[in-house]
Amino acid sequence: xxxxxxxxxxxxxxxxxxxxxxxxxxxxxxxxxxxxxxxxxxxxxxxxxxxxxxxxxxxxxxxxxxxxxxxxxxxxxxxxxxxxxxxxxxxxxxxxxxxxxxxxxxxxxxxxxxxxxxxxxxxxxxxxxxxxxxxxxxxxxxxxxxxxxxxxxxxxxxxxxxxxxxxxxxxxxxxxxxxxxxxxxxxxxxxxxxxxxxxxxxxxxxxxxxxxxxxxxxxxxxxxxxxxxxxxxxxxxxxxxxxxxxxxxxx
Numbered sequence: 058x059x060x061x062x063x064x065x066x067x068x069x070x071x072x073x074x075x076x077x078x079x080x081x082x083x084x085x086x087x088x089x090x091x092x093x094x095x096x097x098x099x100x101x102x103x104x105x106x107x108x109x110x111x112x113x114x115x116x117x118x119x120x121x122x123x124x125x126x127x128x129x130x131x132x133x134x135x136x137x138x139x140x141x142x143x144x145x146x147x148x149x150x151x152x153x154x155x156x157x158x159x160x161x162x163x164x165x166x167x168x169x170x171x172x173x174x175x176x177x178x179x180x181x182x183x184x185x186x187x188x189x190x191x192x193x194x195x196x197x198x199x200x201x202x203x204x205x206x207x208x209x210x211x212x213x214x215x216x217x218x219x220x221x222x223x224x225x226x227x228x229x230x231x232x233x234x235x236x237x238x239x240x241x242x243x244x245x246x247x248x249x250x251x252x253x254x255x256x257x258x259x260x261x262x263x264x265x266x267x268x269x270x271x272x273x274x275x276x277x278x279x280x281x282x283x284x285x286x287x288x289x290x291x292x293x294x295x296x297x298x299x300x301x302x303x304x305x306x307x308x
Contacts, residue, residue: 058108059088060097060197062204067100072123074098074109081119090114096121104129104202129202133305136252138163139293140216142259143174148290153188157195157205159297160305164192165208167216171261181210213267216256218274222248226256226271227292228263231281236296239278240303251304257292 061084067075076084076098084090092111098121099106106129109121141152143166153164166188176184188207196204218224223243225236243251256271271277287295301307 058095058097059084059090060099060200062099062101062193062197065100065102073112074107074121074123076119076121077117081117084111084119085114095124097127099202101204104132106202131200132202133160133301134250135160135300135305136250137161137297137300137305138165138221138252138254139297140165140167140213140254140256141293142167142169142213142257142263142289143172143176143210144259144289145173149188150191152290152293153191153205153207154195155294156297157192157201158199159294159307160201160301161205161297162203163206163208164188165216166210167213167256168210169213169259169267170264172259173261174259176210185209214270216271218254218271218277220252221254221276222246222251224254224256224271224274224277225296226263226268226277226279227258227282227296228268228279229281229286230262230265231279234278234280236280236282236299239280240300243304253300253304255293255296255300257289257296260289 061076061080063074063076069075090111092114094111096109096111097106098109106127107123108125108127109123111119112122113120139156139161141164149166156164185207192205192207225239268279272279
């Protein structure tokens with residue numbers, strides 16, 4: 058059943074939900090849905106799902122009637138935030154799409170010393186809007202109950218590490234501490250609803266000064282993925298998948 062996201066303000070009296078915006082065209086002209094067809098609608102503010110039936114299709118909105126409230130099944134208790142060194146070309150779009158499918162809750166683009174991409178201030182908001190839309194489409198496709206948040210582009214020195222149970226920094230020059238060892242510690246900690254941050258560099262990786270500065274924060278572990286150096290877009294997908302398998306709901 059097709060799934061669409063709405064805000065709390067779209068829930069109306071008499072158990073109605075109004076779908077507005079781009080979704081109206083998609084439902085009418087792409088899916089060609091008709092009155093009495095059913096839709097799965099999720100309130101992205103509360104992650105509440107509803108089985109609904111279309112009652113009317115208007116020019117700028119689609120009015121649906123709630124039939125049943127559905128129990129959420131698609132969100133893991135694990136909360137992953139990715140601090141992604143801004144990559145070149147359209148790699149960020151791939152990272153956002155696939156990490157959304159894997160269950161990541163938040164993605165924050167990060168500028169580092171070796172970041173090649175130079176975005177003008179006037180272009181940043183357009184990028185963020187596009188990335189947020191990609192997250193929304195991926196969330197619909199994968200049946201998520203939330204749309205991951207795409208945070209503002211920040212400098213690596215401005216990352217806020219507070220509130221995380223563990224920060225994993227992927228660094229190609231780390232030789233001793235493996236991600237496997239850190240995951241085992243988390244599994245044995247007995248904690249639930251873990252909040253984990255993943256810090257990933259751009260194509261050129263991190264400078265040693267950046268690693269030294271990050272180490273000053275509590276709950277930070279600099280880790281290696283092994284002997285091979287992965288592309289920045291590969292790291293995000295591999296680490297998210299490993300964490301979801303070991304600590305989340307992929308197992």
